Amino acid sequence: GKLAGLDLDQLREGARVEKNQEKKNPTDFALWKLTPTGVRRQMEWDSPWGKGFPGWHIECTAMGVKYLGRQIDIHTGGMDHIPVHHTNEIAQSEGAFGADVVRFWLHNEFVMVDGEKMSKSKGNFYTLDDIVKRGLNPLAVRYFFLQAHYRTPMNFTWEGVEAGQSGYDRLLDKIGELQAKTKNLKIKTKNHNLKLKTEKAQELSKAFLVAINDDLNTAKGLAILWDLLRDQKITDEDKLALALDFDQVLGLKLDQVKAPAAVEIPAEVQRLVSAREQARQNKDFARSDDLRLQIQAAGFEVKDTPAGQVVREA
Ligand SMILES: [Zn+2]
Structure with missing residues (x-):
């Protein structure tokens, strides 16, 4: 015993x-x-x-x-x-x-579903297939779980996993941006022998190790990853190298993210985007949604970010 x-x-x-x-x-x-x-x-x-x-x-x-x-x-x-x-x-x-x-x-600890214990008789459990059918990435579920310490009870809700998906999407966007800025820098991370140039990056590298060695504090590890990505002083090369290094532990497949290919946005789509900008300023959300659908029909997707609309190929 x-x-x-x-x-x-x-x-x-x-x-x-x-x-x-x-x-x-x-x-x-x-x-x-x-x-x-x-x-x-x-x-x-x-x-x-x-x-x-x-x-x-x-x-x-x-x-x-x-x-x-x-x-x-x-x-x-x-x-x-x-x-x-x-x-x-x-x-x-x-x-x-x-x-x-x-x-x-x-x-x-246990994973609860909508606040209840999972059980076969209640049928309140989901498989990865259910996640995929819902249009979510299974890795978004991993991202969701990593946000809490493994010894704290976790409550699985669709809202929670969807929030995990948007967090994961933001992370992938960020990594894609870094890949673009560093021109898909080839980084060998397997040896953990990174030559980081920025002092702050070295600090975060140590902090991440401390967090993970502290009984796998993945929640803290994720927070440190975001600190890294948001930092203003760390070079893009250091950011990317360290993010991929952290991912050896987190397993979010960040190494498979490529720089988004530069796409020409056709004049017609550009016109729809501008019209949508106008509709949003006028708080005409019905028209804004309608324009979003037209943009989608043209094969592009538009995202609203704090910095304005971002358009990319769907
Ligand atoms: Zn056993």
Whole structure:
């Protein structure tokens, strides 16, 4: 019980489950479950103890050993697995292979959906397909999750994820701008050996490392990324290099962003944009929306930014 800090004397047998005659100790758990005689299971295997199937704790250990070896650096999981499942994984792995089978355990808090616990019976959970069907980028969901620490409960709402999408879009725009300004600077970030020229960039580089090393404070990491991108003094080269370096941790695929190709905006579209500017000044939003649709029909999209309308190819 070292992971969960359990006191075995406190674990009262029969508190929740009926006393199991096959258990010598109330905290015993099954490594192998035998198929009862006369029964054929869909999934069953031969073993020295008879036909059956592995207990679910041993499944995890077996997979871990096969794919990751006898020692796992970081084992993740939901916090609900601390008292039983992961405690049992430790018991059986250390019994088989010795101490410190897992070097670090990271347990995340639950994701709630619209303030409620996700459950199959309620049907209140979404898959990545649902996200895509809604026109959202799965990476926007990652951006959304990175905004909170993994050990704080997260509430999944469509509004939240849509806000994540617009934040992520702004980030991609910013990176695209930097790629344009630096002419798609080729930066090798894999070695983390950046030669940053601006002192402020060096500071932010250290601050990011401190935040991530502080139990994966991704929320702070994202904030530092934005500090970097908004900074007035840091050179574009440093900004881009460092943003891509941070992304080795964040995993937002910023390295795949290219500078937007320079596009000629046809005179006709330009005319619609100017008319829309006029309509907005007159607070004629119906006309402004109508013009937006005409611009879209011409194959362009218009965005309203604090600096005015931005037009680009749709
Ligand atoms: Zn497991």
